[in-house]
Structure formats: C-alpha cells, structure tokens
Amino acid sequence: MTLEALAARFQALAGWRRRLSLMGLGIVAASALPPTHVLPVLLIAFPAMAWSLDAATTRRAAFGAGFWWSTGWFAVGLYWISNALLVDAIRFGWMIPFAVFGLSSLLAAFNGLATLAVHLMRLGRIARIPALAAALTLSEWQRSWVMTGLPWNPVGSVWDVSLPVLQFGALGGIWGLSLLTYLVVLAPALLSAPGNRRTVAALTLGLPAALWIGGTLRLAQNPEATVPEIRLRLVQAAVPQANKWRDDQREAHLRDHIALSRGSGFEAISVMIWPETAVSYFLDLDRLHRQMVAAAVPPGGLLLTGAPRITPRGVEPFQIWNSLMAVTGSAEIAAIYDKVHLVPFGEYVPMRAILPIDKITHGSTDFSAGPGPVTLDLPGIPPLAPLICYEAIFPGAFIARDQPRPGWIVNVTNDGWFGLSSGPHQHLAAARMRSIEEGLPQARAANTGISAVIDPVGRLTALLPTGRAGRP
Numbered sequence: 001m002t003l004e005a006l007a008a009r010f011q012a013l014a015g016w017r018r019r020l021s022l023m024g025l026g027i028v029a030a031s032a033l034p035p036t037h038v039l040p041v042l043l044i045a046f047p048a049m050a051w052s053l054d055a056a057t058t059r060r061a062a063f064g065a066g067f068w069w070s071t072g073w074f075a076v077g078l079y080w081i082s083n084a085l086l087v088d089a090i091r092f093g094w095m096i097p098f099a100v101f102g103l104s105s106l107l108a109a110f111n112g113l114a115t116l117a118v119h120l121m122r123l124g125r126i127a128r129i130p131a132l133a134a135a136l137t138l139s140e141w142q143r144s145w146v147m148t149g150l151p152w153n154p155v156g157s158v159w160d161v162s163l164p165v166l167q168f169g170a171l172g173g174i175w176g177l178s179l180l181t182y183l184v185v186l187a188p189a190l191l192s193a194p195g196n197r198r199t200v201a202a203l204t205l206g207l208p209a210a211l212w213i214g215g216t217l218r219l220a221q222n223p224e225a226t227v228p229e230i231r232l233r234l235v236q237a238a239v240p241q242a243n244k245w246r247d248d249q250r251e252a253h254l255r256d257h258i259a260l261s262r263g264s265g266f267e268a269i270s271v272m273i274w275p276e277t278a279v280s281y282f283l284d285l286d287r288l289h290r291q292m293v294a295a296a297v298p299p300g301g302l303l304l305t306g307a308p309r310i311t312p313r314g315v316e317p318f319q320i321w322n323s324l325m326a327v328t329g330s331a332e333i334a335a336i337y338d339k340v341h342l343v344p345f346g347e348y349v350p351m352r353a354i355l356p357i358d359k360i361t362h363g364s365t366d367f368s369a370g371p372g373p374v375t376l377d378l379p380g381i382p383p384l385a386p387l388i389c390y391e392a393i394f395p396g397a398f399i400a401r402d403q404p405r406p407g408w409i410v411n412v413t414n415d416g417w418f419g420l421s422s423g424p425h426q427h428l429a430a431a432r433m434r435s436i437e438e439g440l441p442q443a444r445a446a447n448t449g450i451s452a453v454i455d456p457v458g459r460l461t462a463l464l465p466t467g468r469a470g471r472p
Contacts, residue, residue, distance in 0.1 A: 007192035010048055011055035019068045022052060026072025033077055033153055035425035037161035043204065045069075046182070047189035050132060053115050054125070054189075062119030066136075067105075067112030074104035077153040080423035084346070084360060087241045087417065092360055099345075107150065110139040125193060133182035141175055144394060148344060151393055153426055154178045155185075160429040164215030165208065166458050169436040174395050184208055222457045230381060232443050233269045233298075234462075235260045236451040237278065238469040241416035244447075245362040250280045254292060260471060261296035261303075269298035271381055275447040276306035276322070276389050276414040283307040283325055284333050294331035302334065302378060303327045306388065306412045309336065319368040322347060324386045324412055326378055335378055338370025339388040341397065373400040382407030385440070389413045392431040392444075399438060409435060409442040415466070416448040424450050424466050432458050 013021055029045035031038040049069045056062040081099050085092040114135035123131055136155070144151035156177035159165040168177050187203035190196035237256045243249050257279075261272050274296075281289040283305075297303045309323040321338040328334050344350050348366035349359050359366060377383040385406040387398050392411050399406070411431050415424040428450045435442045435454045442454040449466035464472035 003188075003191045004193070007047075007051045007189075010051050013052075018052065019064065022049065022065065022068035023072035025049070026069040026074075027076050028072075029069075030073050030076035032158045033422065033426060034157065034160045034429045035422055037158065039158055039161070042158065042185040043188050046185040047192075049115070050129065050186055050189035051192060053119060053132070054128070056115075056119055059116060059119065063112040063116040065112075066115030067108045070108035070111040071101075071104050074107045074153075075100060077422075077426070078104060080418045080421035083419035083421055083423070084417040086419075088360075091358065095357075103150075107143060110143050110146075111136060114139040126190065126196065126199065129186050129190060130183065133179055133186055136182050137175055137179040140178055148341070149394065151395070152430075155181045157426070157429050157433070160432065162212065162215075163458055164213075164219060165211045166433065166436055167215030167218045168211050169433050170218070170439060170457070173437050174433050180207060180211065219457060219459075224455055224459060224461060227382070230270045231268055232271050232273060232453065233261065233266075234273045234443060234445040234451045234453070234464075234472055235278070236275065236446060236449055236464050236468070236470060236472070238448050238467060239416065240448075241414070244277070244414075244416065245280055251289075254279060254281075254289065256469070257305075258292065258296045260469065263471070267299055270301045271443075272296055272298055272301065272303040273410060273412065273443055273445040274303065274305035275445045275451075276324075276412045277308060278305050278412075278445075278447065279307040281307065282310050283327070284309055284323075284336065285312060287331070290327065290331045290333075293327050294329055297327055297329040299329065300380070301329070302381065304386075304410055304412070306414070309338065318365065320363065320365050321370060322367050322388055323370075324388055324410070326376065335376045337374055337376060337386040337388070339367070339391065340370045340372055341391045341394060342367055342369050343390060373398050375400050375403040375406045377404065385409045385438075387411040387431075387434075390427070392427065392434055395434065395437060398434070406440065409438070409440050411442055411444040412446075413444070414447040415450070418448075420466060424448070428452060432460070 025045040025048045028041050032042050049065055052065040056065055082096045085096050118132045118135050140154045154174050156174045183203050184207050187200045190200050235257055239253050257274055283290050304326055307323055307325050309321040311319050324337040326334040342348050346360045349355055375383045383404055383406045385398055391398055415427055418424050431444055432454055436458040439456045441456050444452045449464055451464045451472045452460050453462040455461050462472040464470055
C-alpha cells in the first residue's frame with residue numbers, strides 16, 4: 001500500500017474508529033520515550049495526526065485530532081502514577097483511573113487546542129506542518145505553567161538516547177528541541193501528495209543529521225572535566241516506599257544511610273549527598289537524630305540531605321516543608337532550602353475545601369511551598385542550585401536570577417513512588433536536560449534510583465540504576 005493510499009484510508013475513518021485509531025497511534029508513539037526509544041514509530045504516528053487534521057471538516061474534529069492522539073501518548077507516558085497510588089492501595093487505589101486517564105485527558109486538551117488553532121488558520125498543506133509544529137511546542141510550554149504545570153515528557157525528550165542531538169538544548173532549550181523534533185516527525189505527512197520528497201528528506205533526514213553533527217562537535221570541544229578539590233559521594237539506600245515511614249523502621253533506614261556513607265575513602269569526601277526525605281525526622285528540631293546524621297558527615301565536609309521541616313512547637317499556623325538541609329560535622333544546620341514546586345495531590349490537595357480526599361504522601365497536613373529558588377553558598381564548595389524531586393522537570397525555574405550564579409546543581413529525589421517503571425528513566429532525562437540547558441554539572445541522589453552525576457553537557461559520568469542500594 002502506498003503512503004498516499006494509507007493516508008486516504010486513515011482520513012476516511014470516522015466516529016469511534018477514528019478516535020480509537022488516533023489513541024492507538026499515540027500509545028504506539030509513546031514507545032519512543034525513555035527508556036525504550038523506538039524513534040521510528042514517530043514517523044508514522046505523528047503524520048497520522050496531521051492527516052486526521054487535514055481531513056477535519058468541523059472544529060470538533062480538528063480538536064479531536066490532537067486530543068485523542070495525545071490521550072494515548074500521555075496515558076502511556078504517565079502510567080507509572082498508578083504505582084504511586086498502589087503504595088497504599090486500600091486508600092488510594094480507587095484513584096488510578098482518574099489520575100492516569102483523567103490527567104492524560106486534561107493534558108491532551110492542550111494539544112487538542114493546538115490542532116484546532118491550526119485548523120482555524122486555513123493554511124495550505126505545506127505551511128500547515130510548521131504551523132502545527134509551532135502550535136504543539138506552544139502547547140508544551142503552556143503545560144509547564146498552567147495550573148502549576150506538568151511539563152512531563154516533552155517530545156524533545158525522545159532524543160535522550162542521543163547525547164549529540166541533546167546538545168541543541170544548550171542553545172534552544174527543551175522547547176527549541178521539541179520544535180525541531182515536531183518538524184522532523186510531522187514532515188512525512190507531506191508524502192501523501194506528490195512533489196514534496198525533497199522537503200521531507202531535508203526535514204526528516206537532514207535536520208537530525210545536522211543536529212547530530214553539531215552536537216558531536218560540541219561534545220568534542222567540551223571534554224569531561226572534574227573539580228579535583230571536590231569529591232562527592234551519593235547514597236542510594238533503596239528504601240521501599242511502603243516501608244519508608246514505618247515507625248519501627250525509620251531509625252534502621254537512617255542507619256543504612258550512615259553505613260553506606262562511611263565506606264572506603266570516606267575521609268577524602270568533600271560532600272555527602274542523601275536523597276529526598278532520606279531522614280524522616282524533623283532534623284532541624286531533633287538534636288538526637290542530627291547527631292546520628294553527623295556521623296556521616298565527612299571530616300571537614302558537609303552532608304546534604306532531604307528531610308521534612310515543621311514550625312517549632314507552639315508557633316501558629318502549623319506548617320510543614322519538604323526541605324534540603326546542609327549538616328556539618330558538629331551536627332549543626334548550615335543551610336536549608338524548602339521545596340518551591342509542590343506536587344498536587346501528592347504534597348498538597350488543591351481546592352481542599354471542596355475535595356474530600358487526602359494527599360498521597362505521609363501525614364495529613366499539606367506541605368507548604370518555599371519562598372523561591374535560592375543559591376546555597378556553603379563553605380568549601382562551589383555555590384549550588386538545589387532541586388527537590390520533580391522540580392527538575394521545569395526548565396529555567398530553579399535558578400535564582402537575583403543571586404550569584406551557581407556552580408552546580410544538587411537534585412535530591414525519592415523515585416520509590418514510581419516502582420520498576422519508565423518513571424525514573426523519564427525523570428532522569430528531564431534532570432539531564434536541565435544540566436545541558438544551564439551548562440551546569442549535577443549531582444542527583446535518588447532513594448531507589450536512578451542516582452547519577454551529570455556533567456555540564458549531559459554526560460552521565462556515574463550512575464546507579466533503580467532498585468539497587470549503594471553508591472554510583
């Protein structure tokens with residue numbers, strides 16, 4: 001069957017067959033995301049969206065071209081959310097259909113509006129391709145801030161398999177890389193009509209080749225570099241999420257982190273880094289456990305750890321924060337960063353007055369957001385930009401522009417919620433892109449993985465995969 005015939009047959013679909021076909025193609029396209037990276041499927045799946053848009057005769061059909069396709073894409077890209085809800089299945093398992101399919105539909109609506117906007121422009125066949133690429137990129141950008149934002153799996157992240165291509169992120173950021181990716185994968189839609197082969201070849205073959213060549217040259221000009229006077233140790237204790245907050249195991253988890261920290265070469269370490277909420281005690285108010293933690297502080301160095309923080313007893317209103325704390329060898333808190341971008345329904349419940357549900361994380365009190373991005377300037381190490389958990393998925397949102405530029409990024413996270421799924425791989429891909437965009441190295445400590453050290457151009461210079469306890 002020729003491509004022209006295939007396009008015609010697809011455009012002839014109507015009703016539930018059209019909707020189901022679009023959703024199925026979005027599902028197949030999601031196999032291009034980390035960690036599977038089956039990129040060739042995009043060259044069929046995305047043109048089908050464009051063909052469906054070409055055939056749309058009503059605004060509803062034009063909206064549906066982007067909406068139904070993207071519902072499949074997001075459902076597969078976000079299926080790992082069900083693992084988080086199954087940690088306490090009795091309380092939260094019922095939310096799985098609403099969380100996975102409801103959220104996927106909400107995010108898909110952005111792309112539905114993008115295809116509708118292109119439909120309303122009444123452009124010619126060739127002009128429609130760059131217009132659709134721009135509209136879908138704008139949709140991704142909007143998803144990064146509307147209703148607090150969730151820019152998970154931008155289409156540019158499919159290139160996580162190719163470090164040279166990712167280098168364009170240093171120039172155009174993830175949105176620029178997504179725009180070029182949309183041009184590449186939508187261009188084959190033009191083959192359904194004669195006379196467009198050169199245009200398609202230039203976009204689908206020439207553009208990725210140019211990106212790869214430019215990125216390879218950039219990598220050659222930026223060899224791996226280390227800071228000899230700074231030695232890091234990242235600890236990944238692999239504490240199962242179901243056991244993390246059990247009162248009879250919390251101190252044992254703390255001792256596991258200490259034991260992993262105090263291994264061979266401990267005395268030469270400058271900075272020890274533990275994951276998000278590695279310490280499940282209110283460390284700033286708990287001298288006893290702070291002294292225990294101090295045993296893991298290298299001589300003359302610091303320990304950076306995630307820990308919850310609360311207002312002191314008697315202070316109103318009562319608040320709790322998800323924090324990163326710097327602990328000294330004398331068991332003092334040298335600095336604190338409070339997480340700014342909280343996870344809706346995970347760390348707080350939006351519209352709590354009308355939604356009678358609990359947040360998913362431990363405890364009944366909603367977390368409070370910190371005041372904003374900071375640069376932590378600590379003795380003996382370069383100033384750093386702290387990131388907690390999914391703050392790493394938001395481009396440009398973590399650099400304090402009114403403070404001295406940081407020399408590196410510290411990302412602490414607990415991906416134990418994701419289980420053995422695509423979630424940790426996609427989370428790491430987002431963090432990696434932040435290093436490329438900002439030109440900053442990154443130390444990433446994850447409770448159950450994937451912990452990594454990332455250089456300023458995105459090389460993974462050290463890594464410990466999911467489910468393993470140890471040090472990368």
